[in-house]
Amino acid sequence: MTDKRLRADAARNRARVLRVAYETFAEEGAGVPIDEIARRAGVGAGTIYRHFPTKESLFQAIVADRLRQVVEHTREQAAADPGEGLFAFLFHLAEQGATDLGLTEAFAGVGVDLATSLPEAEREFTDLMTGLLARAQRAGTVRRDVDVDDVRTLIVGLQAMRRFRGERADRLYPMIRAGLAPR
Amino acid sequence: MTDKRLRADAARNRARVLRVAYETFAEEGAGVPIDEIARRAGVGAGTIYRHFPTKESLFQAIVADRLRQVVEHTREQAAADPGEGLFAFLFHLAEQGATDLGLTEAFAGVGVDLATSLPEAEREFTDLMTGLLARAQRAGTVRRDVDVDDVRTLIVGLQAMRRFRGERADRLYPMIRAGLAPR
DNA sequence: ATAGAATCGGGGCGATCGTTCCGTTTAGCA
């Protein structure tokens, strides 16, 4: 995946930039100046642009990684309780969005269009949601007429609530759950 | 409210700027350049700054007006069915947010902090929500443990869904309603 | 150890945007 045969200092700097950019995007969102990331990483802006041709490509690399983490985390958890898997996923994602503005923006389509720029990550994510939803419906915790697009919509709403309203959003989780339950 | 004794051309320009800014903020959000509004209004940027000392003050004037409209619209509708008033309000606001980025941002706290910059509008709005909520609870369509802050949180979530997911968000309205209903 | 290539850092360019300034125009009154 990473280009082979990077010089030792280049590899070190690339890793450092990724790590710092990760934290910085999470804190500040896609609006952060590249210079700010360069400063925090202790490198020049030129160094960042040698590894990532544009700011957007750096942003994408990080979002892809973040999505992979969420998918993995969910796969580990979801095996246990089919009925709760989808809810655990939704609320976990809402929490993530609260401390990771970059992730929230990615879902809302700010800065990146996941479907076109990161098709594999997008597909993996969709498959995950499809599976969780089907299992929850089979277990009887979610109405039959909910589809994957509804789940996607819910994610956007939940992340917005969590981001802009903080922990007050937690109070709505049980109501969301009740709203999805079969009547 | 408006300063008295404006020269005729000044008054005409002020009104034109307000109208154009209203439309432009709705379409493009708080990010629009002032020059763009000036261009659309057929005036110079200087003219705008003579009437509104900063971009933010122009933005606030418009948000205040928008809030007043929503409050008025809701008051007209709400008298009829106490049980449905809150839901009509919520979904109306979601629709408004879909075509008015400025309003969405105002609720989410982007660009303005309503509570500190427009305290009277904020209070009027809060009173409206309090009344709608109490009436719905009395009518038995909303759980007793829902408070005004929860409603505010819901608004943020609903507007985000509507904005970023378009009409797909409509499918979730019935589920939101069900989620708020007493168990 | 050293040459040569890969990499580095940060100043600089061009674009954008909020805001100000000022020479010009125009409304309103006598």
Add this chain to the structure above:
DNA sequence: TGCTAAACGGAACGATCGCCCCGATTCTAT
């Protein structure tokens, strides 16, 4: 109609940001 002050518009300023360039530095193969 002529005078004055208010209002106009748009060029210009300063700050910000994405991205590029290039002289200086550091790595690595020999």
